[in-house]
Amino acid sequence: MTILLQTKGLSKRFGGLTALNNINLELESCVILGLIGPNGAGKTTLFNCLTGVYPIDGGDIIFENRSIRGLKSHVTTSLGIARTFQNIRLFGSMTALENILVGRHCRMKAGVWGAIAMNRSTLKEEKEAFGKADELLNFVGLKGQGDTLAKNLPYGDQRRLEIARALAVKPSLLLLDEPTAGMNPRETAELTRFIEQIRTELDLSILLIEHDMRVVMGISDRVTVLDYGVKIAEGSPEEVRKNPKVIEAYLGRLGTMMGKRAVTA
Amino acid sequence: MVNTKKIYLPIVVLFLVLLPPMVGNYWTQVLGNIGIYVMLGIGLNVVVGFAGLLDLGYVAFYAIGAYGYALMASPHFGIHIPFWVMLPGCVALAAGGGALLGIPVLRMRGDYLAIVTLGFGEIIHILLNNLDPLTNGPRGLLRIDAPAIGNFVVNSPFRWYYLIFAGIIFSAFVADRLNNSRIGRAWIAMREDQDAAAVMGINILKYKLLAFTIGASFAGIGGAIFAARQGSVFPENFSLMVSINVLCLIIIGGMGSIPGVILGAVILIGLPEILRGVHQYRMLVFGGLLVAMMIFRPTGFIPSARRKMELRE
Ligand SMILES: Nc1ncnc2c1ncn2[C@@H]1O[C@H](COP(=O)(O)OP(=O)(O)OP(=O)(O)O)[C@@H](O)[C@H]1O
Ligand SMILES: [Mg+2]
Numbered sequence: 001m002t003i004l005l006q007t008k009g010l011s012k013r014f015g016g017l018t019a020l021n022n023i024n025l026e027l028e029s030c031v032i033l034g035l036i037g038p039n040g041a042g043k044t045t046l047f048n049c050l051t052g053v054y055p056i057d058g059g060d061i062i063f064e065n066r067s068i069r070g071l072k073s074h075v076t077t078s079l080g081i082a083r084t085f086q087n088i089r090l091f092g093s094m095t096a097l098e099n100i101l102v103g104r105h106c107r108m109k110a111g112v113w114g115a116i117a118m119n120r121s122t123l124k125e126e127k128e129a130f131g132k133a134d135e136l137l138n139f140v141g142l143k144g145q146g147d148t149l150a151k152n153l154p155y156g157d158q159r160r161l162e163i164a165r166a167l168a169v170k171p172s173l174l175l176l177d178e179p180t181a182g183m184n185p186r187e188t189a190e191l192t193r194f195i196e197q198i199r200t201e202l203d204l205s206i207l208l209i210e211h212d213m214r215v216v217m218g219i220s221d222r223v224t225v226l227d228y229g230v231k232i233a234e235g236s237p238e239e240v241r242k243n244p245k246v247i248e249a250y251l252g253r254l255g256t257m258m259g260k261r262a263v264t265a
Numbered sequence: 266m267v268n269t270k271k272i273y274l275p276i277v278v279l280f281l282v283l284l285p286p287m288v289g290n291y292w293t294q295v296l297g298n299i300g301i302y303v304m305l306g307i308g309l310n311v312v313v314g315f316a317g318l319l320d321l322g323y324v325a326f327y328a329i330g331a332y333g334y335a336l337m338a339s340p341h342f343g344i345h346i347p348f349w350v351m352l353p354g355c356v357a358l359a360a361g362g363g364a365l366l367g368i369p370v371l372r373m374r375g376d377y378l379a380i381v382t383l384g385f386g387e388i389i390h391i392l393l394n395n396l397d398p399l400t401n402g403p404r405g406l407l408r409i410d411a412p413a414i415g416n417f418v419v420n421s422p423f424r425w426y427y428l429i430f431a432g433i434i435f436s437a438f439v440a441d442r443l444n445n446s447r448i449g450r451a452w453i454a455m456r457e458d459q460d461a462a463a464v465m466g467i468n469i470l471k472y473k474l475l476a477f478t479i480g481a482s483f484a485g486i487g488g489a490i491f492a493a494r495q496g497s498v499f500p501e502n503f504s505l506m507v508s509i510n511v512l513c514l515i516i517i518g519g520m521g522s523i524p525g526v527i528l529g530a531v532i533l534i535g536l537p538e539i540l541r542g543v544h545q546y547r548m549l550v551f552g553g554l555l556v557a558m559m560i561f562r563p564t565g566f567i568p569s570a571r572r573k574m575e576l577r578e
Contacts, residue, residue, distance in 0.1 A: 074468045078466055082465075089460075091454045094454065102467070105450065106466030110446060116439050166465075
């Protein structure tokens with residue numbers, strides 16, 4: 001299997017806080033890697049570093065055999081890294097279809113003159129883009145919602161639209177930041193199946209941040225655990241589940257929380 | 266949506282073509298004034314409405330267009346380049362000005378951007394007043410050539426009306442095409458959430474610069490027309506009030522919407538003329554109307570609705 005993404009000693013600091021400390025990751029093509037860890041572990045920060053939102057302070061990121069350290073967001077995206085956000089960040093007053101078209105921006109070429117003249121190549125490109133966007137809309141289960149403003153969609157549909165928008169980039173790596181957050185169990189189960197479907201049908205790798213253990217353990221090929229910016233475990237879902245360090249990271253914190261409660265009570 | 270547009274657009278255009286003979290010289294003149302503001306509104310709308318960049322110095326590009334033509338078509342330097350040749354030149358000059366302003370403010374947002382653009386507008390105003398050898402200072406530039414096609418000189422309110430009308434049709438067409446393209450979608454995404462837009466693959470610096478440059482181009486046309494129509498230009502024609510008025514008409518009409526811009530200009534520039542009847546209370550009534558309007562219709566008269574995205578062949 002070829003290695004798609006690799007981080008080498010990746011570090012990120014915010015002032016005195018080390019949000020990511022010497023992280024080494026490897027991700028092959030067509031794999032789902034679950035990324036878990038308690039609140040504030042640095043999971044979202046890792047996404048932000050991979051997508052050029054934050055500059056990194058140390059180490060390197062290798063994507064498809066080239067370093068992407070220091071590249072701007074729009075460049076990492078056009079290289080094939082697309083993502084969703086923990087707090088949905090759709091373009092609210094654009095329609096669902098337009099949101100997806102924005103995702104396709106980096107795969108289109110029309111410039112100012114093309115847009116004004118609407119010449120044959122622009123027209124063809126637009127038609128293709130609309131067709132693709134429509135397909136994606138159906139693929140994520142939002143058929144017929146194309147003209148709805150993103151902000152007027154129900155919450156679960158907004159999450160799906162965000163995935164469609166990311167898929168429009170034609171990524172080889174998809175980063176999903178807690179895609180099932182705020183969903184009920186039925187919606188969660190549906191989305192879980194859908195994420196698997198994305199991987200198999202679209203032939204891409206997924207890095208999945210998820211708090212719902214059933215989701216992560218159910219569909220991840222491998223799981224990586226972060227705690228306080230450090231990678232504390234890695235392996236198959238089974239291995240990780242049994243790893244004492246992981247149990248401590250989750251339960252340990254729960255334990256101190258209970259302890260505090262006992263003291264204050 | 267597309268179909269209703271096909272019906273009402275020709276009716277509106279026909280009505281506007283037939284309007285001048287019905288209203289006479291004076292009101293045709295007023296309509297011309299409104300028309301120039303419509304053009305400025307269409308241009309600033311690209312920057313503020315589409316791309317979401319608050320530009321308070323838009324008058325600078327209007328001035329660049331106007332002085333660009335005035336200098337090249339008046340006895341001041343004794344140069345007399347025809348209007349139709351200078352028009353693209355004025356567009357290029359204004360676009361250059363837009364880029365010049367755009368580059369230093371690329372990394373700024375919101376309030377900071379507003380302040381710097383405000384300063385830029387004032388700088389141009391001050392330069393017009395003080396660069397005597399070039400601009401003739403407060404005395405302005407006089408006897409500017411009128412546009413002509415052969416022996417047909419554009420020199421009456423009626424003729425100007427139709428020239429401005431053509432300019433508006435052209436500007437609205439260009440702005441509409443941009444709005445409904447890859448470029449326009451990038452601008453609107455950037456306006457909605459700049460960081461998310463960047464992560465979705467939009468080169469923010471490029472699209473900001475593009476918005477400033479293209480927005481300014483429209484003001485270049487407006488400026489050249491203004492100079493040729495008035496036959497003279499003075500620094501006080503290009504005060505902060507122009508920027509404010511253009512911004513106001515966009516807000517009144519409905520941010521991001523081209524029909525909104527047109528209606529906004531009619532209200533903001535036309536209403537004070539209509540209100541001449543109430544003499545000294547004119548500006549008071551006018552101000553009151555604006556306040557009431559913003560309370561009862563904060564999104565403007567014709568807010569932009571992202572229209573149905575049907576495949577257009
Ligand atoms: N822009 C920032 N400036 C300062 N500190 C930040 C910034 N972004 C994140 N942090 C800090 O970095 C740490 C890691 O945050 P991060 O958002 O990556 O956690 P997370 O693992 O995604 O947690 P959650 O499960 O709550 O989403 C936290 O302590 C957070 O407060
Ligand atoms: Mg997070």
